[in-house]
Amino acid sequence: MAWDFETDPEFQDALDWMDDFVRREVEPLDHVLGSPYDITNPRNIALVRPLQQQVKDRGLWACHLGPELGGQGFGQVKLALMNEILGRTRFGPVVFGCQAPDTGNAEILAHFGTPAQKKTFLEPLLANEIVSCFSMTEPQGGADPGVFTTKAELQGDEWVINGEKWFSSNARWASFLIVMAVTDPDRPTVDRMSMFIVPKDTPGVEIVRNVGFATEKEGSHAYVRYTDVRVPKDHLLGRRGEAFKVAQVRLGGGRIHHAMRTLGRVKMLFDMMCERAVSRETKGEKLGDKQMVQEKIADAWIQMEQFRLFVLRTAWRIDRYKDYMQVRKDIAAVKAEMPKVLHDIATRALYIHGSLGISSEMPFADQVLQSFHMGLADGPSEVHKVTVARQLLRGYSPSNTLFPSYHVPKLQAEAEAKFAEALEHIDDVI
């Protein structure tokens, strides 16, 4: 029997250290610093770098990577347990060297990059000396890559890129962008595009504006225009026409890591909800003594724990099969469930806090909005549900009779025939 829901005592020690360190040193950063990706900001340098050094000294830096890339090779289950702690804070992932989208971008550079690409782009990315951007979605559509028109043409020794991308997160801080562009327009959608590494200072890369998230006036999701952007031929990442293959490696890891961090946030919201329930009184009793509040707490815990087990099992499967494609259904299901869990628990937490809950002095309304972020980024839930259903249905064969194979009269007749001989004698006795 290999089912086991326990953490190794040695790793639990590391988690306990992390939990304390994140509460004491990292969470306060969220209140005094701007973007975690603004890594050249002197305030970030002064406060974040020393913490990153402590994490490196503890051997907990960049744990999403294997040892050959400077990480610990902990695997996804341990990473899930770590991300549950880091997900509580905006700065946690950067302090531990495992922030999206750099993790996904590092993963594809590690998988598909040439030695020169790894030296120039991956090494400084892993050291958090630079940050990166993934530039795929276009203004005319994100969920359907068939409508992408940004193109790259080979002219001599250079690729020339033209087009527009939308919601390219962190482009404003990034040193390079990984851009998906059409190179072979006559081929089927899945073979039509290639991936390119584009240094941001390349002439022709223009941030039209930094679009804000929800109520932000200005944010970090760039509307980017590429006009005659020339990159050397060797800036192709992976093979020509294989952008989908490259993206899948990136998105598989990215989605499950988002889910792990989301769990951290959900747990934080749950704890807040419970503290409020045992603190606030109305009509002579604590909120937590009221059955409808108890129901909210019970429902939240049940939803959170189900999701946690689902995330951990998916992480375990990734470790076991070492191939995202084999775990595609599970990752898609986790991705589709994640926004709902965050939405439901953030909403309950908000509501239990009443007017304070909806105020800008508490994190709940922001987390409700973040649930929509989780639903959209890396593909909308509907698309992931389609993946889950298609994969599930592949395991079933159609019945070729008028009534289904499990039609009760048929099952009854079959059972009677099966046991007729054995029961004949017994029935005579009775």
Ligand SMILES: Cc1cc2nc3c(=O)[nH]c(=O)nc-3n(C[C@H](O)[C@H](O)[C@H](O)COP(=O)(O)OP(=O)(O)OC[C@H]3O[C@@H](n4cnc5c(N)ncnc54)[C@H](O)[C@@H]3O)c2cc1C
């Ligand atoms: C916070 C945030 C950060 C992001 N960061 C990045 C980034 O760094 N790089 C990047 O390239 N992109 C990024 N994106 C874009 C993201 O990948 C797209 O928003 C997503 O793929 C959906 O594309 P769209 O917004 O164009 O919506 P559309 O494709 O127009 O879809 C709109 C809606 O239509 C419905 N829908 C779509 N397809 C189907 C379907 N097959 N079946 C049923 N219903 C469907 C869904 O309800 C969907 O929400 C980010 C998005 C967000 C919200």
